Amino acid sequence: MSSTPAANLVLGAIADDFTGATDLANNLVRAGMRTLQVIGVPDTGLALDDVDAVVVALKSRSCPVAEAVGDSLAAVEWLQGQGARQIFFKYCSTFDSTDAGNIGPVADALLERLQPTPQEEQLSSQQTVMVPAFPINGRTVYQGHLFVGDRLLNDSGMQHHPLNPMQDADLVRVLSHQTPHRVGLLARSTLAEGADAARARLSALGEAGVRHVICDTLDEGDLSVIAAAVVELPLVTGGSGLGQALPAEYRKQGWLAPVENAGRLAPASGAALVLSGSCSRATLGQVEHFLARHEGFALDPLALAESDAPIEEALAFARARLTGADAGPVLIYASAAPDAVEAAQATLGAARAGELVERALATISRTLVAEGVGRLLVAGGETSGAVVSALGVEELRIGEQIDPGVPWTQTRVAGREAPLSLALKSGNFGGVDFFTRAFAVLTEQTGQPAHPGEEGA
Structure with a gap:
């Protein structure tokens, strides 16, 4: 399963379904990242020299928790082997899940796998953010509540989802049922003060033992602030909206060079x-x-x-x-x-x-x-x-x-x-x-x- 680490690989993403993977990959390409999507964890070496991001598509949204965790850990191990600087756990912008998971258990398992050695121990490694919002598609979060358009999640049609009916729009409460760790909120009022304020708030929440932080997000500006605040976290999680904001921060870090025509395809037929x-x-x-x-x-x-x-x-x-x-x-x-x-x-x-x-x-x-x-x-x-x-x-x-x-x-x-x-x-x-x-x-x-x-x- 191993191959030579890619010198240019910036982002390694794990998506819990196939359409979510292409959703994220789409936004990464639009933001100028050369992106490859793979179906499951590759069992052979891949040529990644001209790739900035790899998205591993799993089918782990609605499967048993142990299976979702196992598949996700296999994916992160492979991505780490390719030299990915940051890991992104991608799930649906409607936070599809049940009280058993799989968002919370997978995020916990990934955080634990990405823990540094005692000599490298850092507070940031104990924490991740939850950013499901995708404002351009009408998914926003305010005071921890997820909206689809102008409707709360539980009044948007998602309450009728055949596999993961969403009966509660309060994501802090939803996620708290899925993890034994503390869940907190990065509020819109803090985001309005900028990335430094957001980083400080995340640090304070981490010191208080909060592992998972739901992020309010009303517009593209909020996504940019969040991206700037979390670019150095080992793990980020969310919908593809965050994916469109991160590449600009990677360029500021000097990790990503400008690329033209990242989304060109061959002529279609058939x-x-x-x-x-x-x-x-x-x-x-x-x-x-x-x-x-x-x-x-x-x-x-x-x-x-x-x-x-x-x-x-x-x-x-x-x-x-x-x-x-x-x-x-x-x-x-x-x-x-x-x-x-x-x-x-x-x-x-x-x-x-x-x-x-x-x-x-x-x-x-x-x-x-x-x-x-x-x-x-x-x-x-x-x-x-x-x-x-x-x-x-x-x-x-x-x-x-x-x-x-x-x-x-x-x-x-x-x-x-x-x-x-x-x-x-x-x-x-x-x-x-x-x-x-x-x-x-x-x-x-x-x-x-x-x-x-x-x-x-």
Whole structure:
């Protein structure tokens, strides 16, 4: 698993799902960092000489705590071996988690692994910050409470999340259920006084035994102040908003040189497909918008529990529409309103319902990419993880963004000569027209796609 440490590697990030990883990588590229995303901990050496940041994408948001901790520790050990100056634990801007974790337990484990020797003991190594806010996407924190737009988290639709329903917007209280260590707050009033005041407050909280500090964040200026205050911490945690602020501080430290065209991709080719497993409010609106303009096929978990017939029907539906000069994007989706999700979960159980959908969409993605789909958009973190695993994706080159937090990426998959253009979208991200506009953005970035029929789509 080891390789020669990269002389230029500044940031090593660990993301708890696949869309969160691309979300962070997108912001790092936009801020001028040459970024590589890897799927899981690499088991071979990588060439990192021209890379400033590596984001390790895990599937650890909703798995058992011990598994999440073990995977995260393996990732940080590998990143330390590559010489990363700072470690970033990335989770969703809606702080998706339960009273058991996984945010608190993973953060505790990472802090303990990053502890210095007694000779190097420093207060900063005992503490980290929690910065989930992403103001440009409407995620803000005030007095420790997380808002989505103008709504508290528990009134934003996240209270209906099928795996991690968020019933409380008070992040100090939420995190306190997940860790035995003290949780505190870096308030907006302190941030308004600047980075020196923020550093002093963090130091005072550390002296009082506070290990985890929730940071108020209302705008990009707050993110910049936080980044300046925490740039020398061994571990920072949060959403991708902090990721867009840190590179400027790395440059001030002399760690990062200017880079041009960090997000350039090869020309896109192949048929266009959308797969959606997310049931978030944002994704449901995107599905509705798409279906008013293009065709789609709905997957029902209850039918999938009976047989694989719905998978074959979905494949036949897609094949009939992904050929010819006028072939447009096609949608296959299991996204459904909360009452339908609850009904399926009541019959099958939440875990079983989710597994059926993930397996179906993974099978569909693997089959259709092998048959010529070259432009693939996936909605939902768990769904993205299943699709990426099914395709055998190991690395992603990060391109320019479609919407805040969602870039196009490219990768190589077995049996396909041209790169696969792949967008992995968090369920909560993107405008209502995201599914249709994403393909136009890709064409603008990379040039006119090849005729779908050229690759047998």
